[in-house]
Amino acid sequence: MEDDMNTCLHPCPLVFDLDGTLIDSAPDIRAAVNEVLAENGLPALTLAEVHGFIGGGVEVLWRKIIAAKGLSPEDHARYVAAFLTRYEAATGLSALYPGVTEALETLATRGHALAICTNKPLEPARAVLRKTGLDGFFRVVIGGDSLPVKKPDPAPVQAALAALGADPLRPDGIYIGDSEYDASAALAAGVPFFLFTEGYRHLPVEEMTHHTSFSDFKNLPSLVEKLRD
Ligand SMILES: O=C(O)COP(=O)(O)O
Ligand SMILES: [Mg+2]
Secondary structure (H helix, E strand, O other): OHHHHOOOOOOOOEEEOOEOOOEEOHHHHHHHHHHHHHHOOOOOOOHHHHHHHOOOOHHHHHHHHHHHHOOOHHHHHHHHHHHHHHHOOOOOOOEEOOOHHHHHHHHHHOOOOEEEEOOOOHHHHHHHHHHOOOHHHOOEEEOOOOOOOOOOOOHHHHHHHHHOOOOOOOOOOEEEEOOHHHHHHHHHHOOOEEEEOOOOOOOOHHHOOOOEEEOOHHHHHHHHHHHHO
């Protein structure tokens, strides 16, 4: 099994995380969070605080804000609802990490089928993909609200791989992401995890389970090639 996980036949399916992997979206998430906090007479979060809270999706984001700031858990649903009304429009401050478009072009040209599997809800995910010009690359987008469960559950990664035609019993593909949620989901789905180190991970790289790591997207196509040998 270990050997199987370390090879990738043909141009294998590639599934990408979104926030902190392809797109630095924390400034938009922070702006929308701070609008909700301001509306409730509460102080703003710093960008560093927001980095620490991203990864598990909107409900987890607000659970973490509530815990860190000593807010009332009873207000969770109200904060989430207010945030969601702003999330789809929150794309103006998001930026692609350097080299993302070129790497996706190279991988698509080599015949890899590409999908997104994000814990961000589907509509905001689609909106930011359109805004950054990436939407045309992906055959499938699985959002945080596409299934009843989110990463670290493997089901969303498995659904993305299946939609790209991977064999569910012996999934052939790679999951590329930035967080602990991604590492756990890939491990449980039985596919190698490629860690982008410049996103919003909460642990040192050495403490995260991963097949390989990279800090610059220009290195991704050759790392993917290497797995095929
Ligand atoms: O929105 C989040 O909390 C995480 O989104 P991601 O799965 O694309 O990193
Ligand atoms: Mg991420």
